[in-house]
Amino acid sequence: MALTLSEKDVPPLAEQDGALPRIIGIATANPPDSYAQSDILDIFGITDQRIRSLFMNSAIDRRFLILPPEGPDGGRRMETQGELLRKHRASGVETGARAVRECVARTGLDLSEIGYICCVTTTGLLTPGLSAHLIKELGLDVRTSRLDVVGMGCNAGLNGLTAVAGWAAANPGRPALMVCVETCSAAYVFDGTMRTAVVNSLFGDGAAAVILMADPDGLLDRPESGVRAEGPTVLKFSSRIIPEAVDAMRYDWDDDQGKFSFFLDRDVPYVVGAHAELVVDRLLEDTGLRRSDIAHWIVHSGGKKVIDSVQINLGLTRHDVRHTTGVLRDYGNLSSGSFLFSYERLMAEGQVRPGDLGVFMTMGPGSTIETALVRY
Incomplete structure (x- = not known):
């Protein structure tokens, strides 16, 4: 049976001055279109039985993706690297903003209260990063501190959370935001090889936002705080x-x-x-x-x-x-x-x-x- 800990039983390593950061909200978002694995195989006319087997035995039923546009012949036109980067930016800002708005609404906070934003992504490179674009898109305070974690891959959500938790602990009572924004369809190559098929059979598009706050006075658990x-x-x-x-x-x-x-x-x-x-x-x-x-x-x-x-x-x-x-x-x-x-x-x-x-x-x-x- 799993152990539970009361406040007085906190492991010694977690005992430190000040309040520990707490996750107070979560929300996710995806592009509008999802596809079964068989749909993707049919759309791209994939007949290679090794690749079809790879897709159909992946333990994946569906994925949200932004597929390449159709060409004159009705097939999918292959995108240039520039088009993929534009897809990364457009989808990243749109899905990231939706996840943030929902996350903030669920907590009862207001966007104007966010003091820090960390954006995590590996599916494209932007300068300025997604954090700057989301501050503009969401109308966040121009004094909002920001960080972009780029290129670290699938582990990077926890790398970003480390930074956000550190900022929240150093600024008790102020909400800090992390947004993981991955448009994996902006990182696809379709060349018929098993190397790219492994990647193309696995990754999907989506964004997730979490808010952390350190609460030294215990306000978060009081109804009058207005924060859920x-x-x-x-x-x-x-x-x-x-x-x-x-x-x-x-x-x-x-x-x-x-x-x-x-x-x-x-x-x-x-x-x-x-x-x-x-x-x-x-x-x-x-x-x-x-x-x-x-x-x-x-x-x-x-x-x-x-x-x-x-x-x-x-x-x-x-x-x-x-x-x-x-x-x-x-x-x-x-x-x-x-x-x-x-x-x-x-x-x-x-x-x-x-x-x-x-x-x-x-x-x-x-x-x-x-x-x-x-x-x-």
Whole structure:
């Protein structure tokens, strides 16, 4: 049975001066169109049985995508790198803004109260970054502090959360915002190879926003505050990079296609799984906790083999990763925002009890595993 902690039983490592940051709101958004895996195969006229098998055995039912426009012959026209970057910007601003507006509305806050925004993305490069575009789009205060986390991949949501939690802890009573915005369809290459087919069969488009706040006076739990806060306190982070696997997930420039092409090594699931125990044990070090004390596991939906590998190496049940597999099934791999889609489902489920402990885990290029310990 998972352990729950009262306020007085907080692990020693989490005891520090001031209030700990707390997740007080979550919302997600996607482009308007979703496609079954079979739809995508038919739209692009893919007949190669190896590629069709890859798509149909991915444990993914549907994905939200912005597909290339139709050409004169009714087929899909291949986009240039410039068109892909414009797609990244347009979709990123639109879906990111929708996620932020919904997140702010759910908390009872106002957009004008946001003091910090961190935007996380890997599917395109903009200067200025998405944070500047979202400040303009949302009409945020021009004094809002901002950070863009670009190119770190699927693990980057927790890298961004580390920065946001740090700002919230240093500015108690002020809301800090993180937005993970991934237009993975702006990073596709269609050349008929198995290398690109692996990527094209897996990733989807979406955005997720969370708001954190440190609450030294306990106002968040008082009705008169006007803020609806249901999320956990963030206690601790732990990271592990695997330098020998630095090239296992990467962008390369494809001279023939004239665009960036993402690469996933076939051994990624085994590399991640082999190191999962090490980073989780480090996360729980000096807390007096064991893995069996964790009630809720929010693991990045990296793909069927990745999830299976993490599940086996950490001794997790299928119930433990139900939201991870559910998000993969319904959205595909949403890169940095995947774990927040799973977290949103956990909160909507209504099964979390006060004092429950949880672990967030993301993995990506580097190769890197990021974790966070939270208390609900």
